[in-house]
Amino acid sequence: MVRKEKAMRLPTQHRGLEVKIPSFFRCPISLDVMRSPVSLCTGVTYDRASIQRWLDCGNTTCPATMLPLPSTDLVPNLTLRSLITHWAASSASCSPTAASVDSSVRSSPAGLVRQVASSRADPAPALRELAGYLSDDDVDDFEKNALVGAGRAAETVASVLRRKSEETSVEGLEAAVRVLAAIVASDGIEDANKKRVASGLAVDAAASAASLARVLRSGSGLEARIDAGRLAELLLSNAADEAKTTAAESTELVTELIRLVGPVDEKGTLDKKAVDTGLSCLAAISASRRAARAEMVRLGAVPAAVRTLHAMTEPGASAKALRILECAAGCAEGRAALCEDAEEAIPAVVGKMMKAGRDGAEAAVAVLWAVCHRYQDRRAADAAAASEGGLTKLLLLMQSGCSPAARQMALELLKIYKVNAKSCLAGYDSKTTHIMPF
CATH class of the missing domain: 3.30.40.10 (Zinc/RING finger domain, C3HC4 (zinc finger))
Incomplete structure (x- = not known):
């Protein structure tokens, strides 16, 4: 033909x-x-x-x-494919007016990236088309990788988040977030190209964090906020230490991440994706510098994590919330927040001790040990002693192959129950009572 x-x-x-x-x-x-x-x-x-x-x-x-x-x-x-790509790029560069007439030329991925790079026009329309292209299952993964890698799409789009706030609308930032999130979420995009997104955000971590916070605060919907949260997690987990610290110390970003963990409606409903994304970011922040942890606590991370323990049943989410509380208990501000509302926080920690995997269980013990044993807060100790099944869970943990440090902390926590051998056996309803901790 x-x-x-x-x-x-x-x-x-x-x-x-x-x-x-x-x-x-x-x-x-x-x-x-x-x-x-x-x-x-x-x-x-x-x-x-x-x-x-x-x-x-x-x-x-x-x-x-x-x-x-x-x-x-x-x-x-x-x-x-290479011939078409080269032809489309040549046509667009030689004749912008002509390129705008034919949809195939106007929407060529390389042409869209060049439009985004231009600071003279609103990048939102080109970014939306680019996001659609990268999310299209009919587009070959080879093309997507070529665009992100050799075409430098990741770096170009990330630069939109580094522009001054007066130069880019929330709509433009949201469209840029959508493109970068599509790259990160695609199974067909190579890891090396996904790392280009993190590198692009880390060039100016402060500006990137501010833009992500802006989308988290004013995005058009929950999905846009979740995408922004995922990019924040990427920045906090994969960037160099200096960039991580800069992002972790962004009050705007931390505030919005805590809000992402909160209810999405007046009924108090929590969205699983939003909670998981927010907790992942807060866990990354809590593992950073002490000053960042203290600021995170001040902004309300402890109540958010406790709320998650009460409301969510997923082991992964519970483990992340417990890790956040473990880090919070390492600073005076965090311990004060835990003990201030001990009747809510401590039972939540005890309740998830054996339901959040080994890491979650050891984090729970570390939280209880910090506030009940090391700092001997009476409110926390009383709340732990009154928590249903607390003694049994500690004994089970000690027999579960936990780390020596966790075992020692559990052993010291047993003292708050003030039990003798008979009462210990009565409260220990497992069939493995042949091992006694003392």
Whole structure:
């Protein structure tokens, strides 16, 4: 099926800017420039989305030749794809007016990245198209990786978050967050390219943190806020120490991450994704400098973590909340917050001790040991002694293969129960009572 090359017709004053589209760049089915050219066993190349729809309808022949298909495997035509990409980039750079006429040229991924890089225009429209491209399952992963890697899409989009607040609207920041989150969440994007996102954010961690906080505060919906939280987690977990510290000390960011862990409606409903994302970020912050932990406590991280322990049943979320409380108990501000509301906080910690995995269990013991034994807060000790099943859980933990440090802390915590051997046996309802801690 040979076609003559077609030219895009422009207004009279722009006739000299006509852009010719080679016929073999067009899909035989849609007649549009192919985004992801793939070849059938017949040797004919189609756009992946178009031929996939043809096959999904139950057709067993090649649309162009009508020959039967012994195989429906789609083989990426890398050579043609490279030619189309080069042609689209050349057309867009040589003739911006002409490029704006044809959707295939206007929406070329490379062209979109260049639009984002330009500070003269609102980046939001190009960013939305770019996010759609990266989220499109019909686009070959090779293309996405090429755009993020060699095309420097990650660095370019991350630079939007580093612009001055008066230069970029919340809509533009949200669109940039959506693009970067799509890169990070895609299974087809290589780890090396995902790290480009973290590197791009870390170039100016303070500005990136401020922009992420802005989306967390004013984003159009919960999904946008979660995406911003995931990027904050990436920055806090993968950047160099200096960038991590800068982000962790951003009061704006910490405030919004704590709010992300909170209820999403008046009924007090918690969103699992939002809670998990917020807790991951707060756990990363709590593992940083002491000053950052103290500030996080001041902003309300302890009540947020305790609320999560009461409301969530997922072991992963509980373990993260317990790690946050363990770090909080390492500073005076955190211990004060735990003991101030001991009747709510301590039973929540005891209740999740054996329901949050080994790490969560050891974090729970560390929290109880810090406030009940080392600093001997009477309110905390009384709340722990009154918590249902506390003694049993400590004994179980000691027999579970925990670390020597956790075992020693559990042994010292047993003293708050003031039991003798008989009462210990009465409260220890496990069948493994052959091991006594004392």
